[in-house]
Amino acid sequence: MKRSLLTRCMTLCAALTLTTASAAQIADGTWTLSRLSDAAGTVATGGLDAPTLKLLGTSISTADGTQVSGSAGCNVFSTSGIFGNNLQMGGTLKLGPIAATRKLCAEAQMTLERRYLNVLAQARAFVRVGDTLILTSGTSKAVFTLGSEMEKRLRATWRLVGGQGNELLTLTFGEGGRVSGTTGCNNLMGQYDVMDGGLTFGPLGVTRRACTDPALAQQEQTFLKDLSEVTGYEVAGSMLKLTTRSGKMLELARPVN
Secondary structure (H helix, E strand, O other): OHHHHHHHHHHHHHHOOOOHHHHOOOOOEEEEEEEEEEOOEEEEOOOOOOOEEEEEOOOOOOOOOEEEEEEOOOOEEEEEEEEEEEOOOEEEEEEOOOEEOOOOOOHHHHHHHHHHHHHHHHOOEEEEEOOEEEEEOOOOEEEEEEOOHHHHHHOOEEEEOOOOOOOOEEEEEOHHHEEEEEEOOOEEEEEEEEEOOEEEEOOOEEOOOOOOOHHHHHHHHHHHHHHHOEEEEEEEOOEEEEEEOOOOEEEEEOOOO
């Protein structure tokens, strides 16, 4: 049975006719666990507390090539791994030892966490079909969907609450980690990264139109500085709260008009 399930997964990987190069990025991204199957049975998961898996660098075939991290539902974890692909074996993987924090949660949550981390540690094959990623050992299986619930809530256009002037200060979070917006004087664009309740912005490109009002120019500089220091976020209904490493909070709202 174990060999049969593992063989079917690898055969499916091979049927996708992926080359090593094209397979490189198929697993990169943040994934949310939707179903877990092991010796204890099958459980469906979802919602903001569902375990997640973030993969970066699945194309790099060295021991430290792929960065693997995520939330187990209660604690966060990290490791590295090797993801491979060939037309004979399909998608193969091997994760290193998994390091996790040790926060205590409700027993049901801890039980799911232990099962999830065990399935990850045992997984030896993977396949992606559309927005679904499957990791399996042959006897256990984790099924993921692309993205996280919190990240999906983030994808919208938000306006800064309390901004001065006639022009709004806005942020638009898109797919693929793309962000754009306005500073009251100029437009901005760049990348953002979401992970386990954390949010950071990469270097932001900004147009160079001069602010004629010194107060608006100062507001723009403060806004950009705050964004460069953002470390966390929370979406609650129509409000988005960004927190910086100094403890400052930015409140944004939608709709923008």
